[in-house]
Amino acid sequence: MAVITPTAAPVTPRRPVPDRHHRGVSRWVVLALVVVGALVMLVPFAFMLLNAFKSPGDYSSAGPLSWPTEFYTLGLRTYWTEVNFPLKLWNSALIAGSVAVLGVAVSLLNAYALGIGRVRGRLWIVGLFLLANMLPQEALIYPLYYVAKQVGLYNTQLSVIIIFTVIQSAFGTYLLASVMSTFPRSLLEAAALDGAGKWTVLWRVVFPNLRPTLAVLLIFFFIWTWNEFLIPLVMLIDNQTQTIPVALASLQGDRLMDAPTTNAGALISLVPAILFFLIFQRTLARGITAGAEK
Known part of the structure; x- marks a missing residue:
């Protein structure tokens, strides 16, 4: 009398769940675009900070994109006192x-x-x-x-x-x-x-x-x-x-x-x-x- 042994069902291999930190190139592309956009938005603030400590002579002679030759703080004091900033x-x-x-x-x-x-x-x-x-x-x-x-x-x-x-x-x-x-x-x-x-x-x-x-x-x-x-x-x-x-x-x-x-x-x-x-x-x-x- 033949003995029938049950055959195990084929096991399908589970697909590995992708790690959220390694999702391909698209993730890094989006991150790079966000960083570039943030830097573009910070450019006007960088120019404002650069020219806030520049003397009028430096500004008129070298323009707004030049690096200041001295740390000029008279503009801050003038604004604070003239407009009564507090x-x-x-x-x-x-x-x-x-x-x-x-x-x-x-x-x-x-x-x-x-x-x-x-x-x-x-x-x-x-x-x-x-x-x-x-x-x-x-x-x-x-x-x-x-x-x-x-x-x-x-x-x-x-x-x-x-x-x-x-x-x-x-x-x-x-x-x-x-x-x-x-x-x-x-x-x-x-x-x-x-x-x-x-x-x-x-x-x-x-x-x-x-x-x-x-x-x-x-x-x-x-x-x-x-x-x-x-x-x-x-x-x-x-x-x-x-x-x-x-x-x-x-x-x-x-x-x-x-x-x-x-x-x-x-x-x-x-x-x-x-x-x-x-x-x-x-x-x-x-x-x-x-x-x-x-």
Whole structure:
């Protein structure tokens, strides 16, 4: 009697999983392109740093691409004293910080009403906020100037804070309303069954889940407002209320420009924004990552 022995099924060799650090030439090509792009973006900053410590004689004789023959610091001292840089720094920080906090708060309340409250005509209102983001500041400057003169807020920091709070919150409302429209209804229903009111739901349920996104908006609102030039130039005419970008533009004359002093002013004006970004870089990366995971 023949004994039949079972034959083992052929084992197919497992394909090795490619290591993420060795994925071929394309990975290195992308990395090289990113490095080249970063270096290209740093070229203007390198020229600014080079000419900030160059004397006017070196700049006029050898041009902006030459290496300075001496370490010239008079441009930095001139900018610091002529424009009263500490005061301008305080004005910019006050306006940008106030707009960042108020813009995030207004955006959160508006988006909560539109995204979760289900206001009637929600799509039309969100579209109106989107349209407001597309309007150029040049089209708004005269109405804003006229209204500020009529209500007595012209040449005050409060006028700029109110204007940029409305402008920034238009973008924040559009973004947060889209996020809140996909908020899990089960969490809201569970909170309602526990007897939570609308304010309790906002601060105990919605706000903790949106905290990374709100942190990203806070950082963006601060940097965007810090760099604004046109509206502060029109609305703030007094030397005691002007911001850093307006003070930097005041160094340029009608027919003569001190290029080393201007570069020195641009350099020292850029330092606070870079420090702010470096301090909150981890918060920004964490907020973007959390938004991608959701």
